[in-house]
Amino acid sequence: MSKRRPIYRVIFQNQGQTYEVYASEIYQSDLHGFIEVEEFLFDERSGVLVDPSEEKLKSEFSGVLRSYIPMHAVIRIDEVEKEGVGKITESRTDPRNSNVSPFPMPPGPGK
Template sequence: MPQPVYKVIFQNQNKVYEVYARQIFQSDMWGFIEIEEFMFGERSQILVDPSEEKLKNEFGNVTRSYIPMHSIIRIDEVEKEGAAKISDATAGAGNITAFPMPGTTPGTQRGSDD
């Protein structure tokens, strides 16, 4: 039976990351998702995707990454890996909304006496 492949989409510093990995699970560290065994596509020597190359440089030597749960946009189990990429969050600003943090409600400020 083939090992599952997961596509993880998360937001980090006004960028949307789309990565592929073999292991995804809830961390013992509260509020984090652990990602292990990152996968990067086999590329020809002629065609190089700069976005995937940047991700490979960032995560290529990473054994395990802890992503804050509120940064996760989506996790899908897929049949095979696709191209990992980074895109600007502002490009799809209408589709991505930050998850409200505990203790705050939309339209209020922390510490206000309303």
């Protein structure tokens, strides 16, 4: 019996948006405070309908072999049975409207 290849759904925040990506490899990075995501999976449908959010995600990660995501940006990682459709959505950072808010960060230099 062959072992099936794991599929992970990674949900994280980046620049005011929530990303949902699928990958087959995830590791704790040697860079302190980061996770490594490799082998991104994108739905290769041959249909006529095109999801603009998924197309934006494909173009953003095209040519990326490995991505380092800060641990404080990760909302959730799930091992799933099958690949879904990746997407980018606007984050709702108002705590009255959402139960997800960005991790507080110190002000940048010169602020």
